[in-house]
Amino acid sequence: MSTIINNIEIIKAKATKINDVDFNNLKFGHVFSDHMLECNFKDGKWAAPKVVPYQAITLDPSSKIFHYGQSVFEGMKAYKDANEDVWLFRPLDNFNRLNISSKRLAIPELPENYFMDGLKTLLEVDKEWVPKNEGSSLYIRPFVFASGNGFHASPADEYKFIICTAPSGAYFSGEVRVLIEETYSRSANGGVGYAKAGGNYAGQFYPTQLAIEKGYQQVIWTDDNTHEYIEEAGAMNIFVRINDTLITGPTSDRILDGITRKSIIELAQAEGIAVEIRKLSVLEVVEAAKNGTLKEMFGAGTAAVISPISGFGYKDTDYDLPKLDDTYANYLKKRITDIQTNKAEDPFGWRYKI
């Protein structure tokens, strides 16, 4: 039995799993809502998406996803306000970035209405799954992967676009210590670093494990050629505050154009904070740490929003950041989450009502 909303066919789950979920003790991305959106590319075109029960995916062992890494994804959040209204944050930017990623990975791009109408309908169907608790949200994971078959290193002829959602608590708990990477890299000039491609993340795991063994929680990625410039913090963009200026590197083909990053830049500028978008050398940061002008470092991304860094390691030396009372990190995190959760005005038009 199916119904239709926003032009999207809905096949409802027979029973809900929501009563098994403890919304006061949510981890990140471990519990999944009752439904998912599914959309298949075949014979040269995307078929209309459907909302279906959350369900397993069955693939031939020769599916190209297992062999050639043709996959891209997005990460978004939905928030519920005091009126039980559900909000997204700049969802069209995620849609556009998904297609930018797909293009680089030779995956067919999605039509905007399949993404947006599909997402809206999925959230309407699973509205109960959007958490109300402070700090919690419904994490949304759109992804596209090669489902077509064959041991031939060439683009697949079939793909699946799926959106799953997961009611989630905070991503990181507490401040993180980071290691500035001198050996490994996450992306090449002319490579796929600017795409949210699956392979970029797998490549980060081993260097991150090595950093964890040394007592850090994350890696600060540097350029692969000289390791002299700071590029990203784990799977987040990075901001450094020297004196009262906020600095972040320019985006490039090695760096993901983060939606949190660009929102923070706009917010900070609107608040009169000096922002510099320019290459940021490791030496400059080390010097600033030594002479006391380095005030803050933080990662910025959808999952953690802003993740303050308490110290960093570089060439076998550890540097601590000062413990300030008023940090840009806290201030900007509150500003952005207040806009996201409809607790504050949204002069930028970022919020998107479901």
Add this chain to the structure above:
Amino acid sequence: MSTIINNIEIIKAKATKINDVDFNNLKFGHVFSDHMLECNFKDGKWAAPKVVPYQAITLDPSSKIFHYGQSVFEGMKAYKDANEDVWLFRPLDNFNRLNISSKRLAIPELPENYFMDGLKTLLEVDKEWVPKNEGSSLYIRPFVFASGNGFHASPADEYKFIICTAPSGAYFSGEVRVLIEETYSRSANGGVGYAKAGGNYAGQFYPTQLAIEKGYQQVIWTDDNTHEYIEEAGAMNIFVRINDTLITGPTSDRILDGITRKSIIELAQAEGIAVEIRKLSVLEVVEAAKNGTLKEMFGAGTAAVISPISGFGYKDTDYDLPKLDDTYANYLKKRITDIQTNKAEDPFGWRYKI
């Protein structure tokens, strides 16, 4: 009902598909044998592999393979000689490389006996699938991927190691024209280029499509920093013959340590051909093309063995290679395939009998 051979449990397919297969018209990697090897990593260890009927894989939508690209693979071939004996070529090198790739992708390494005994048993069970026709072989695809669940960018807690086999004809038909890449790259310094990681291949598809649109069949990858040095040819290592010297670049963390490449180096040296393993600049190759000393270029890899290049494009100019009667490519290809297929002595001990 199961049997045990070489310590490996075998669950046989109910019926064989072999009678549907036209062994005289095999494509590459499109038809799969009756069985596959399956081995699962769970609770911190690899369980014993089993030979099972070739079958679909069922995964949760949150499986990390769909999101974070944690996958590695190998490519090997089995050949049948006139006596119906089945031979592999340097299989331990594939096993070792699989583990090198796994380590870089934070995938747990496999025990040697699971790989080797599993592979042997699979080939014994599906011996009928190894083609006898000249130029055909049983293509073997071992692969490992993250099957564990969760939207958290960290290594999975469960993995699957699978070996599928596909009776196959030749990979390339005819000579290829290649484009020397000036914009895109396949790997970073400190990246995963030396690993046979899925993501490396997906990243090559789009630049390769652009080259195909310009009338070439493959891309010659150059270093991501300067694009001045020649590194690989599509998914093959590259050899260039200038005068009578064969030149190939040194392996590095950007280049796959190909088994065909190193076999060709050894074979050529044993035949008294001068071989140089050193950085090879685009300019040197262009100069040699202009002054007539560039005699041959070819790719080397398991699938195509040796794939002669008939010409290349660089900075909007096309260069043709001479049509020689006696090429190193043909000579070395015959030498290596004669060893692989047990038509010639194997002074190197490369052949491995099943």
